[in-house]
Amino acid sequence: MIKIVLSDIDGTFLTDDKKTCAAHVKAIKSVVAKGLPFVFVSARMPEAIYPITDAIGMAHTPVISYSGGLVLTAAEEVLFDKKISAGDAQGILAAMKRWQDITVNYYTGRRWFVEAMDARAQHEVDITSAQVEIGNFDALLSENIFPNKILVMCEPSVCIDMERELGKLFPTLNVVRSAPHLLEIMDKSVSKATGIEVLLKHYGYTVDEAVAFGDNYNDIEMLELIPQSVAMANAPDAIKKLAAAVTDSNEIGGIYTYLVKIGVIEEA
Numbered sequence: 312m313i314k315i316v317l318s319d320i321d322g323t324f325l326t327d328d329k330k331t332c333a334a335h336v337k338a339i340k341s342v343v344a345k346g347l348p349f350v351f352v353s354a355r356m357p358e359a360i361y362p363i364t365d366a367i368g369m370a371h372t373p374v375i376s377y378s379g380g381l382v383l384t385a386a387e388e389v390l391f392d393k394k395i396s397a398g399d400a401q402g403i404l405a406a407m408k409r410w411q412d413i414t415v416n417y418y419t420g421r422r423w424f425v426e427a428m429d430a431r432a433q434h435e436v437d438i439t440s441a442q443v444e445i446g447n448f449d450a451l452l453s454e455n456i457f458p459n460k461i462l463v464m465c466e467p468s469v470c471i472d473m474e475r476e477l478g479k480l481f482p483t484l485n486v487v488r489s490a491p492h493l494l495e496i497m498d499k500s501v502s503k504a505t506g507i508e509v510l511l512k513h514y515g516y517t518v519d520e521a522v523a524f525g526d527n528y529n530d531i532e533m534l535e536l537i538p539q540s541v542a543m544a545n546a547p548d549a550i551k552k553l554a555a556a557v558t559d560s561n562e563i564g565g566i567y568t569y570l571v572k573i574g575v576i577e578e579a
Contacts, residue, residue, distance in 0.1 A: 313575050314520040316342050317375075317507060317533065318566060320353040320360065322526040323543055326562050329438055334564020336367055341576035343369065348385070350510060352503050352523070352533060354378045354460070354489055357387075357421050359439035377418065378529060379506030380459040380497050384513065391509040392420065393501050394457040395484065403461065403481050403496060404448055410473060414464040417448055419456050424448070431464040460497050467491040489529050504532035522575070524558070524566050526550065541569050 318324050324339075326332050342349045351360050352375040360374050373385050382391040395403075407415060414431040417424040424446035425432045432443055451457075463473060473494050478486040482499075489495045511518065523530075523537035526546040534540035534554050542554035543565045551557050558572075559565035570576045 312520060313347070313522050313539070313573070314516050315348045315350060315511070315514060315522075316566075316570065316575070317350050317352050317521055317523040317537065319503075319525040319527070319530050319533070320351055320355060320363070322545060323524050323530075323561055324351070324363070324566065327545075331363065331367065332562065332564050334567035337579050338564070338567035338570055338576065339364075339367065339372075340369065341579070342570065343372065345576065347575070348373050348514065350375060352379075352507065352525075352530075354495055354529060355439060356418050356423055356441060356460075357381065357383060358423070359441040362440040373510060375503065375506035375510060377459040377497060378495070378501060379503050380501045381420065382506050382509045390513055391506065392459070393498050394419070394459055395461065395496070395498050397452060397455075397457060399481055399484055399498075400457055400461070401449075401452055403477060403484065406477060406480055407463065407473070410465070410469055412465065413469065413473075415448070416443075416462040416464070417446070417451065417458050418460040418462065419451070419458050424451065435464075460495060463494040463496070464492060465494070470494050487529070489527075495529075502532040503530065504536040507533060507536060522570070522573070524569070525554070526561065539573075541565075 324335055339349045350373045357374055357376050374383050380393045423443045470488050474488050485497050485499050518537050521537050522539045523533050524541045525534050526543040540554045541556045541558050542551045544560040558569040571578045
């Protein structure tokens with residue numbers, strides 16, 4: 312019996328233009344109305360997740376943020392909070408200075424910092440509705456405010472180069488592209504699977520009582536952990552082969568389709 316629904320956001324719950332389709336709105340409302348947790352599992356910060364439920368007119372649901380680095384209950388209680396170490400954060404920020412025309416974002420808890428506002432950061436504000444602060448990264452570190460995640464925005468060729476070079480220099484960190492122009496950096500122990508394990512333990516559920524939806528390579532650990540794993544039709548073939556099932560695309564409500572199919576919710 313399914314007791315908890317887990318879903319990635321971008322490319323899974325949201326459409327390609329970052330909107331919610333009507334079917335997915337019905338899905339989340341139906342799940343929550345039955346008393347089941349609907350949990351967003353995302354690389355986003357909490358303040359870039361809550362606007363989704365706010366727009367639907369719902370109370371906040373539990374969230375697994377920073378791809379497992381920060382886990383919050385529906386009441387926004389912190390269950391898990393894994394930061395990059397002081398040494399790694401200082402080292403990788405210093406190493407990044409060799410690249411030109413990059414935008415570095417510093418995420419810590421429920422706050423997001425950049426050292427200077429630019430078009431890339433503004434675009435992220437426009438997409439997520441999260442608010443950004445201007446701050447000096449060295450000053451944050453000196454105040455023991457360490458990041459859950461560092462996100463670099465840059466040209467795809469630069470992203471490839473940074474991923475390769477920084478990955479070699481910092482083996483205790485996960486340095487991975489989440490999009491052609493985005494490089495995400497977190498502690499190596501963090502994954503969507505580790506965040507899910509924290510939340511399942513909190514609720515007293517097993518992996519067999521969960522269903523998980525994802526669409527991309529940063530969902531692999533989640534889809535491998537949950538036996539009832541579901542890839543969206545828009546996912547790469549490798550992700551579809553990895554998942555236990557494939558549903559409709561993010562554009563036409565694949566989460567709703569599958570939850571109706573397995574009887575978690577009724578067709579409306």
